[in-house]
Amino acid sequence: MRTLQRLLAIIRKELITMLRDPRARFTLIVPPLMQLFIFSFAATMEVKNIDLGIVDLDRGPYAADIAQRLRGSPSFTALPHYASVAAARGDFERERLIGVLVMQSGLSADLTAGRPATVQLLLDGRRSNAAQITAQYVTLIVSAAGAEQRSAAPNAELVISNWFNPNLDYRWYMMPNLVGMLSLGVALMITALSVARERELGTFDQTLVSPATPVEIALGKLLPPLIVAVVQATLYLLIVTLLYQVPFRGNLLVFYAAVLAFAAACAGVGLCVSSLVHTQQQAFLGAFALLLPFSLLSGFATPVENMPWWLQFITAANPLAHMLRLMQGLFLKDASLASMTRELAQLLEIALCTTVAAVLLFSRRAP
Amino acid sequence: MSASSRRAHSWWQQLRAVMLKEAKQVVRDPSSWIIAVVLPLTFLFLFGYGISLDTTVVRIAVVREDASRDAADFAAALTHSRWFLVVPAADRRAGERLLQDQSVKAVVIIPAQFAPFLHAQGTTAQVQVLVDGAEPNTANFVHGYISAIWSDFFAARARQQGSRAGPQVDVAVRYWYNANAESRWFLIPGSMTVIMTLLGTLLTSLVIAREWERGTLEALYATPLTRGQILIGKTLPYFLLAMVSMLVCVITALLLFQLPLRGSLFALGLVSAVFLVPALGQGLLISVTMRSQMAAAQLGLMTGFMPAMMLSGFLFDIHSMPAWLRLLTFAIPARYMNISLQTVFLAGDLWAVLVPNMLFMLAVGAVFFGLSWWRLHKRLD
Numbered sequence: 001m002r003t004l005q006r007l008l009a010i011i012r013k014e015l016i017t018m019l020r021d022p023r024a025r026f027t028l029i030v031p032p033l034m035q036l037f038i039f040s041f042a043a044t045m046e047v048k049n050i051d052l053g054i055v056d057l058d059r060g061p062y063a064a065d066i067a068q069r070l071r072g073s074p075s076f077t078a079l080p081h082y083a084s085v086a087a088a089r090g091d092f093e094r095e096r097l098i099g100v101l102v103m104q105s106g107l108s109a110d111l112t113a114g115r116p117a118t119v120q121l122l123l124d125g126r127r128s129n130a131a132q133i134t135a136q137y138v139t140l141i142v143s144a145a146g147a148e149q150r151s152a153a154p155n156a157e158l159v160i161s162n163w164f165n166p167n168l169d170y171r172w173y174m175m176p177n178l179v180g181m182l183s184l185g186v187a188l189m190i191t192a193l194s195v196a197r198e199r200e201l202g203t204f205d206q207t208l209v210s211p212a213t214p215v216e217i218a219l220g221k222l223l224p225p226l227i228v229a230v231v232q233a234t235l236y237l238l239i240v241t242l243l244y245q246v247p248f249r250g251n252l253l254v255f256y257a258a259v260l261a262f263a264a265a266c267a268g269v270g271l272c273v274s275s276l277v278h279t280q281q282q283a284f285l286g287a288f289a290l291l292l293p294f295s296l297l298s299g300f301a302t303p304v305e306n307m308p309w310w311l312q313f314i315t316a317a318n319p320l321a322h323m324l325r326l327m328q329g330l331f332l333k334d335a336s337l338a339s340m341t342r343e344l345a346q347l348l349e350i351a352l353c354t355t356v357a358a359v360l361l362f363s364r365r366a367p
Numbered sequence: 368m369s370a371s372s373r374r375a376h377s378w379w380q381q382l383r384a385v386m387l388k389e390a391k392q393v394v395r396d397p398s399s400w401i402i403a404v405v406l407p408l409t410f411l412f413l414f415g416y417g418i419s420l421d422t423t424v425v426r427i428a429v430v431r432e433d434a435s436r437d438a439a440d441f442a443a444a445l446t447h448s449r450w451f452l453v454v455p456a457a458d459r460r461a462g463e464r465l466l467q468d469q470s471v472k473a474v475v476i477i478p479a480q481f482a483p484f485l486h487a488q489g490t491t492a493q494v495q496v497l498v499d500g501a502e503p504n505t506a507n508f509v510h511g512y513i514s515a516i517w518s519d520f521f522a523a524r525a526r527q528q529g530s531r532a533g534p535q536v537d538v539a540v541r542y543w544y545n546a547n548a549e550s551r552w553f554l555i556p557g558s559m560t561v562i563m564t565l566l567g568t569l570l571t572s573l574v575i576a577r578e579w580e581r582g583t584l585e586a587l588y589a590t591p592l593t594r595g596q597i598l599i600g601k602t603l604p605y606f607l608l609a610m611v612s613m614l615v616c617v618i619t620a621l622l623l624f625q626l627p628l629r630g631s632l633f634a635l636g637l638v639s640a641v642f643l644v645p646a647l648g649q650g651l652l653i654s655v656t657m658r659s660q661m662a663a664a665q666l667g668l669m670t671g672f673m674p675a676m677m678l679s680g681f682l683f684d685i686h687s688m689p690a691w692l693r694l695l696t697f698a699i700p701a702r703y704m705n706i707s708l709q710t711v712f713l714a715g716d717l718w719a720v721l722v723p724n725m726l727f728m729l730a731v732g733a734v735f736f737g738l739s740w741w742r743l744h745k746r747l748d
Contacts, residue, residue, distance in 0.1 A: 021662065027669075031665070031670075032669075038692065042688050044687060047684060047686075047687050093714065093719065093720060094720055120538075121539065125542035125713060126713050127684060128548045128550050129684065131542060138538060157491055158496060158514060158517045159495050160496045160513070161496070162498050162506055165501050165506075170503045173503060185668060189661075190661075193660070280660045284569075285401065285406070288406075288565070289406055293413055297413070303502075325469060333468075333469065335467055339469070
């Protein structure tokens with residue numbers, strides 16, 4: 001009973017410090033929402049509005065057909081013609097064009113005679129990712145140009161259907177990920193900075209000599225970020241499903257369990273950081289030094305499968321990697337409870353290990 | 368000594384004093400060394416080894432309901448492809464389960480009627496592919512690869528039966544500046560932009576907020592220092608710190624990651640120095656606006672670091688964004704830095720690219736410094 005009372009007192013005090021300043025209140029709500037909105041448009045690996053230069057030395061029907069097909073594709077905005085590659089060079093250097101498609105003379109003649117032909121595609125390697133995706137688009141379109149004449153399999157067909165995201169809308173993939181990504185920073189930062197702030201102002205020693213035990217202090221520091229995370233996640237959930245029309249196919253209880261477990265894991269990590277540092281600046285940098293690897297090695301921007309095995313192994317300790325799998329499973333896939341429980345359990349393990357470590361570090365400093 | 372030159376002399380002395388104080392604070396704090404050296408190196412390693420945008424091997428499941436030779440041949444074609452790692456699945460349900468639990472990216476189902484339909488007249492043999500569409504790019508890769516294997520499979524059969532396939536147009540792709548289209552080559556210059564933003568913006572965002580919080584700003588205001596001296600004196604040490612860490616990054620990139628430097632070191636240094644003007648300016652503006660370090664850190668993270676990651680063309684291509692967002696990226700210094708660094712490293716000293724970008728950076732920087740100067744009233748309201 002006493003414990004609960006003391007715990008509530010610490011939580012109350014933490015919430016007051018966190019929410020007293022109107023500017024701090026503002027930073028907890030408005031910027032995350034703005035980020036959700038802006039990044040929903042920015043974070044796409046789809047390549048759109050492509051400007052591709054065309055050098056048509058062939059001037060035959062096939063070259064015209066290819067140009068026509070490219071123009072018909074929604075991914076391309078402008079297809080300016082140039083007399084030669086040299087003429088396109090300036091625009092290419094200034095990144096006005098992602099590449100140049102060169103159709104040699106004799107292309108149409110070769111194809112009419114039934115000989116295979118080649119077109120050249122020069123791409124900007126500075127933007128190698130967008131360039132590679134553009135290469136795929138162009139290859140698909142160009143090879144379709146010759147496809148009418150050949151039918152490889154007269155009585156067989158490949159029926160491809162997309163599950164979970166039938167129209168391959170990139171936003172459906174990105175929004176659930178952003179929910180995890182944006183919660184990561186807030187939970188980690190708040191905990192890391194709140195202890196460091198007290199250290200810096202000298203009030204942490206007062207807390208340590210109060211009747212509260214190290215466990216109570218740690219829990220008192222852990223719970224407020226959890227409350228913030230739940231509030232934010234509810235906002236995100238409403239926006240993502242109502243405004244962006246992304247389906248939510250899983251269980252709402254599992255969603256909140258995931259948010260809580262994830263926030264606890266992040267707060268635990270934050271607590272660990274704060275037990276090692278003395279000033280807010282150090283805490284901020286320490287938290288940040290973890291934030292970046294967490295977000296990069298989570299599968300947010302690049303698939304985990306692309307990483308070398310030892311990094312894939314490390315991602316097991318990354319709370320965001322588990323959170324993203326949970327979010328994908330909940331929003332789009334309605335994954336089985338068994339696979340979700342596994343991720344949840346791993347998040348709780350991280351939370352437990354980090355909190356215990358932090359408590360040990362705190363009590364070592366306490367008399 | 369004339370009065371004006373004496374005034375100038377004391378102006379410099381005062382400036383030096385602020386700088387010295389700030390520089391001492393930076394050097395004495397062990398965390399600044401972590402920031403200047405350890406953090407940049409960690410990032411470079413992460414980007415160099417951990418992050419690859421080049422799709423490698425995709426796990427798929429194959430369900431074979433047909434025991435015929437044809438079905439086995441097609442399954443073998445999938446297994447032998449270097450794009451796929453094939454996991455066998457007992458039946459359709461098991462395959463769908465694997466897809467739902469995110470263990471595989473696609474399920475290929477060869478139905479029981481595959482071979483009979485293929486050999487009969489007037490029927491169409493179907494192979495079903497269920498693709499995890501959640502991540503559209505991977506889904507498109509999988510579409511493309513499976514379709515290619517499928518048409519190769521039938522083209523090979525047609526050749527065996529002696530019929531001739533129609534003419535084919537090949538696309539020969541060549542990448543300028545980055546012949547192997549290695550994503551590492553464009554990610555490393557991009558990650559340097561992020562590191563510089565981190566140093567320039569995030570660190571300075573704490574500078575004045577810290578004095579507010581500790582109450583030492585009053586002491587600073589009581590000195591004869593002008594606003595300009597406070598601003599310059601507080602940013603210059605961070606400028607030097609950032610340049611040192613840039614040097615560490617460049618050396619690592621060239622020696623360890625074998626990144627080519629096709630432009631000159633001079634251009635690289637100039638671009639970096641120019642970039643720090645808006646980056647430091649932004650940090651200062653945050654710092655004079657927010658009263659607590661925690662709020663300043665959050666704002667710095669959200670307006671400095673996150674845009675440098677997401678809106679600078681580093682991970683996500685700017686050209687693919689909607690028009691209003693492309694317009695917004697013009698206010699983000701990292702955007703200009705990113706293309707400038709990619710150009711200096713991979714293409715060379717293309718001044719036609721670098722000069723306009725540097726001018727934009729200076730313009731954005733002037734706005735940030737101007738606003739901070741205006742916001743930093745010498746009074747304690």
